[in-house]
Amino acid sequence: MASLGQICIVGALGLALYAIIGSLAGVRVRSRELILSGRNAAWAVTGLITAASLTLLAALAFHDFSLRYVWEHSSRAMSLDLVLAAFYSGQQGSLLYWSWTLSIFSAIVLWQQRKPGPHRVFMPYVVAVLMAIEAFMTLLLGFVATPFEALPRPPQDGVGLNPLLYDAGMRIHPPMLLAGLMSWSVPFAFAIAALATGKLGNDWLSLSRRYAMVAWVILGLGNVLGAWWAYHVLGWGGYWGWDPVENVALMPWIVGTAFIHSIQMQERRGMLKAWNILLIMVTFFLSIFGTFVVRSGILASVHSFALSEIGPFFLTFLALVICGSLALFFWRLPQLRGDNQLDSLLSRESSFLINNLLFLGIAFAIFWGTIYPLVAEAVADQKVSVGPPYFKQVAGPLLGAVLLLMGIGPLMPWRRASREHLLHNFVLPVLGMIMGLIVIAVGGVRDPFALLGFGLCLFVLGTIVQEFARGAMARHRATGENYALALGSLVRRNNRRYGGYLVHLAILLIGAGAVGSQIYQQQTVATLAPGQTVALGAYTLTSSGVQTTQQPGVKVTEGLLTVNGTEQLRPERDVFDNFPQQPSTKVGLRSTPFEDLYVVLADWQGDGPGATVSLAVFVNPLVSWIWAGGVLLLLGTLVTLWPAPVPARQHVLARAPGALGAEA
Amino acid sequence: MTLLRACFMAMVLVAVPLVAHADALDDGVRRVALQLQCPVCEGETVADSPSGLAADMRSVIRTKLAAGESDQQILDEFVASYGDGILTEPPKRGISLGVWVGPAIGVVLGALLVTLLLKTWRRPTAQVTTRVDTEAVDEYARFREEYGR
Numbered sequence: 001m002a003s004l005g006q007i008c009i010v011g012a013l014g015l016a017l018y019a020i021i022g023s024l025a026g027v028r029v030r031s032r033e034l035i036l037s038g039r040n041a042a043w044a045v046t047g048l049i050t051a052a053s054l055t056l057l058a059a060l061a062f063h064d065f066s067l068r069y070v071w072e073h074s075s076r077a078m079s080l081d082l083v084l085a086a087f088y089s090g091q092q093g094s095l096l097y098w099s100w101t102l103s104i105f106s107a108i109v110l111w112q113q114r115k116p117g118p119h120r121v122f123m124p125y126v127v128a129v130l131m132a133i134e135a136f137m138t139l140l141l142g143f144v145a146t147p148f149e150a151l152p153r154p155p156q157d158g159v160g161l162n163p164l165l166y167d168a169g170m171r172i173h174p175p176m177l178l179a180g181l182m183s184w185s186v187p188f189a190f191a192i193a194a195l196a197t198g199k200l201g202n203d204w205l206s207l208s209r210r211y212a213m214v215a216w217v218i219l220g221l222g223n224v225l226g227a228w229w230a231y232h233v234l235g236w237g238g239y240w241g242w243d244p245v246e247n248v249a250l251m252p253w254i255v256g257t258a259f260i261h262s263i264q265m266q267e268r269r270g271m272l273k274a275w276n277i278l279l280i281m282v283t284f285f286l287s288i289f290g291t292f293v294v295r296s297g298i299l300a301s302v303h304s305f306a307l308s309e310i311g312p313f314f315l316t317f318l319a320l321v322i323c324g325s326l327a328l329f330f331w332r333l334p335q336l337r338g339d340n341q342l343d344s345l346l347s348r349e350s351s352f353l354i355n356n357l358l359f360l361g362i363a364f365a366i367f368w369g370t371i372y373p374l375v376a377e378a379v380a381d382q383k384v385s386v387g388p389p390y391f392k393q394v395a396g397p398l399l400g401a402v403l404l405l406m407g408i409g410p411l412m413p414w415r416r417a418s419r420e421h422l423l424h425n426f427v428l429p430v431l432g433m434i435m436g437l438i439v440i441a442v443g444g445v446r447d448p449f450a451l452l453g454f455g456l457c458l459f460v461l462g463t464i465v466q467e468f469a470r471g472a473m474a475r476h477r478a479t480g481e482n483y484a485l486a487l488g489s490l491v492r493r494n495n496r497r498y499g500g501y502l503v504h505l506a507i508l509l510i511g512a513g514a515v516g517s518q519i520y521q522q523q524t525v526a527t528l529a530p531g532q533t534v535a536l537g538a539y540t541l542t543s544s545g546v547q548t549t550q551q552p553g554v555k556v557t558e559g560l561l562t563v564n565g566t567e568q569l570r571p572e573r574d575v576f577d578n579f580p581q582q583p584s585t586k587v588g589l590r591s592t593p594f595e596d597l598y599v600v601l602a603d604w605q606g607d608g609p610g611a612t613v614s615l616a617v618f619v620n621p622l623v624s625w626i627w628a629g630g631v632l633l634l635l636g637t638l639v640t641l642w643p644a645p646v647p648a649r650q651h652v653l654a655r656a657p658g659a660l661g662a663e664a
Numbered sequence: 665m666t667l668l669r670a671c672f673m674a675m676v677l678v679a680v681p682l683v684a685h686a687d688a689l690d691d692g693v694r695r696v697a698l699q700l701q702c703p704v705c706e707g708e709t710v711a712d713s714p715s716g717l718a719a720d721m722r723s724v725i726r727t728k729l730a731a732g733e734s735d736q737q738i739l740d741e742f743v744a745s746y747g748d749g750i751l752t753e754p755p756k757r758g759i760s761l762g763v764w765v766g767p768a769i770g771v772v773l774g775a776l777l778v779t780l781l782l783k784t785w786r787r788p789t790a791q792v793t794t795r796v797d798t799e800a801v802d803e804y805a806r807f808r809e810e811y812g813r
Contacts, residue, residue, distance in 0.1 A: 236712040243707040342785035350782055357774045365767035372754075372763040382759045385701040387709070387752025394767050525690045583714065616694075 001059045002067055005148035008052035012103075013138035015041045015048065019131040023124035035124050039110060042127050045134055046103040053100040056093065056147055060086055066154035069093060069147040075160035075578065077553030085171045086161055091310070092147035094178055098291060099137035101179045105186055106130045109211070118203045125193035126186075133185050136317050145310050160553065163576045163584035167233045173225035177249050177294065180219025181287040184252060186211040187259075188284035191277050195328045200273060200335055205263050210641060212260055212280070217637040219253045224510075224630035235585035235600040237523060237618040239626065242391040247370040248290035251363050256283045258359035265352050266338070268414060274329075274336035275356070281325050286363075288318055344416035351409035358402050365394045392518070400456060403511055406504055407460035410467070429462030453515035457508050464501050464508075471498070495642050502636030509629030516622030525602070527614045537619040539597050540564055545609035546601075553577050559601040559613045563590060571601040571615070595621040692729045696738055697722050701752050709752055 022038030025031075056069070060083050065071045073086040073093065088097040109126065113119045141147065164170075187208035194204035226246060231239035240246060259279040265271040292314040342349055369386045376384040411425040436458040437451060445451060468487065471494075475486040491498040526534035528543035535541075544560040554577065558570040571588030588599035596619070603614040697711035702718045710718045710725075721742075728738045742750050754760035 236709075241707060340781075340785045342782060345782060345786070353778050353781065357771075357778050361767065361771040361774055364770045368766040368770070369763055372766070376759050376762070380759045383747060383749030384754055384760050384763065385749050385752055386754050386763055387701060389753035390763060394764070398771070523691075523694065525694055527690075 002148045002150040005055040008048045009142045012048040016131040016135040020128045023128045046107040049103040068149040071158045075158040092145045122193035125196045126189045129189035160578045173229045177222030180222040183215035184287040242388045248293040252286035254363040270339040273338040346417040348412040348414045403456040407463045432462035433459040450519045457512045499640030506629045506632035509625045513622045513625035520621045522619040545611040571599045
């Protein structure tokens with residue numbers, strides 16, 4: 001097993017290097033065969049890394065403890081799905097998973113771009129860039145952090161998975177996150193190809209837009225699922241702790257968000273050409289940064305950073321990538337002049353500029369807060385903790401500004417907005433916001449920050465509803481379709497615009513959930529003997545001790561609680577035999593659309609029905625809106641990615657500069 | 665410390681035999697502990713950390729609160745013995761000031777840059793003449809996009 005996997009990895013490294021050389025040399029000597037051989041080598045890399053991954057999966061499934069990785073991360077007591085999840089739960093395995101998904105994405109790109117077309121000039125460079133990343137990963141996997149290290153004397157049983165990872169969220173959140181970080185490689189490869197070929201027009205953008213959207217939604221869902229997992233497993237009552245590991249996965253997503261907005265400036269107005277290339281580069285740098293930080297814990301201190309095996313390699317790679325791409329960028333900069341002209345400050349163009357400013361501001365604030373403890377330790381040898389209060393105070397106002405802009409930007413016309421236009425578009429949403437605010441204020445929401453946050457959400461909601469309503473009504477008048485049908489065909493024909501609105505709606509749901517749960521969270525702690533009660537919000541919890549059961553490999557203790565005299569709630573503490581020092585929590589959760597009752601069994605004394613339990617009890621308003629937002633995020637992105645119907649496609653193709661008049 | 669905690673628990677149980685409502689001290693301990701970083705764990709507050717040290721720190725907080733100290737006094741005492749690094753919210757002084765100043769400088773510089781760009785890109789001519797045209801063209805484009813073929 002060990003040698004088979006190792007051979008596949010080393011073979012993939014060799015072929016990836018060949019694919020780089022073949023593609024680049026092929027372009028230089030204009031040899032179609034050489035370019036083709038480079039492409040085929042990339043296909044073979046996909047095959048070899050897939051074989052290596054399947055080897056590791058098989059070793060896990062058959063409990064082959066002669067592999068150190070299998071021994072460290074799985075045990076016989078684990079169910080098959082958990083054993084397979086161990087594939088990406090350790091550092092080496094997660095790097096293998098990353099490079100496996102990269103090879104699959106590379107294959108998808110090769111397959112999608114196989115037909116002749118304007119993309120042809122880019123492809124050798126795209127292959128070279130993707131394979132360069134793959135070569136680095138296989139170098140790590142083959143010689144530094146190999147998942148195929150053999151143990152001389154195979155033990156009988158493995159150590160098992162970290163208890164925190166025994167959860168349904170674990171099976172889906174890390175692979176989503178890693179794949180999300182990985183998938184920014186594809187639009188980055190197109191950007192590098194554009195720089196290398198000097199074809200800096202809109203071709204590379206329209207090719208990479210879809211890949212960027214895919215990367216954006218995968219990473220976005222990865223983050224939402226991460227929040228969901230933290231909420232259900234970590235047991236501190238919240239879903240986002242501004243932990244370094246969370247932050248490094250959020251940053252590329254935020255800069256990527258700036259990118260997928262900013263590319264419209266180039267597509268529609270030919271502006272910001274150089275800036276867009278920089279944005280996707282930064283997104284990719286942050287993704288690489290995130291990949292290594294997520295699994296290695298190297299941000300804990302300077303020392304762990306220096307001591308980690310992959311640290312120096314990763315720093316070297318990152319430095320090479322940054323220097324190389326920036327050198328290429330500045331070499332081409334003279335050709336990257338955009339047609340930067342602005343008719344008015346009140347226009348879509350300036351709202352996109354502010355959008356870029358805000359997103360980069362947020363990303364920088366998070367980056368700075370995340371690495372600052374390292375900086376302080378290195379520069380002044382002082383320990384500084386940067387906890388959630390910093391991120392809330394710094395990123396909070398910027399996120400609020402993003403919400404406001406989300407209402408204003410999409411309704412701003414390109415070039416110039418007139419006074420009539422502003423009145424026409426914003427009177428109803430503002431009126432709606434005021435009415436909505438009165439309603440929730442009467443309903444008891446008085447906190448100024450809550451009113452501000454909900455007010456912004458209501459305003460944006462108003463603008464989105466207005467857009468859908470106006471579109472559907474206009475279509476109803478023009479075609480006579482009934483309103484529901486008109487709404488459907490509206491979305492179908494203009495999927496990019498209306499899918500975008502659906503994604504904005506998803507962000508609103510997440511925003512409202514965050515405002516509600518941050519400001520109106522109630523919490524208390526209580527120690528209850530059997531029969532005693534604790535009250536919080538609308539809930540009264542009565543304890544009837546605990547129930548302990550020994551399951552294979554794990555001792556499960558459930559607190560027996562009754563909510564408001566009727567419903568049962570059973571928060572759990574699981575102590576795994578192999579990790580007695582690391583009890584894991586299963587939160588007792590009673591979820592309704594408007595609030596969650598969230599109970600953690602913190603401790604207990606005694607056994608059975610006579611036990612005294614210590615509980616942490618939370619009431620978290622609107623948290624389920626965040627998960628609903630995650631689902632809508634996926635749906636909205638799928639709508640924007642759906643292939644346009646044929647007539648619209650022709651229309652888009654016909655919309656060359658200056659063609660507008662000709663169409664009439 | 666553990667003894668103290670056990671005594672306290674016994675006290676609570678004796679004093680309030682049937683209804684253990686969230687008592688003010690418990691919530692006070694949590695309120696203070698949430699502002700302190702657990703010194704031996706990564707990214708966890710004293711309130712949520714399962715470590716023994718955090719448990720001890722919680723009972724110290726409890727004793728001090730019971731003795732009538734204010735939240736700020738207790739936090740200050742922890743800072744005196746552990747340094748500023750014990751606070752989850754970095755104080756706006758000393759080396760910690762840098763973490764607050766960084767994003768402020770970044771956002772201000774960014775805003776200046778955007779203002780500068782907007783100024784240089786601004787087309788000063790053709791204020792009135794293009795106004796009607798561009799808008800009509802945009803509206804027309806949108807109409808085509810949505811309803812027409």
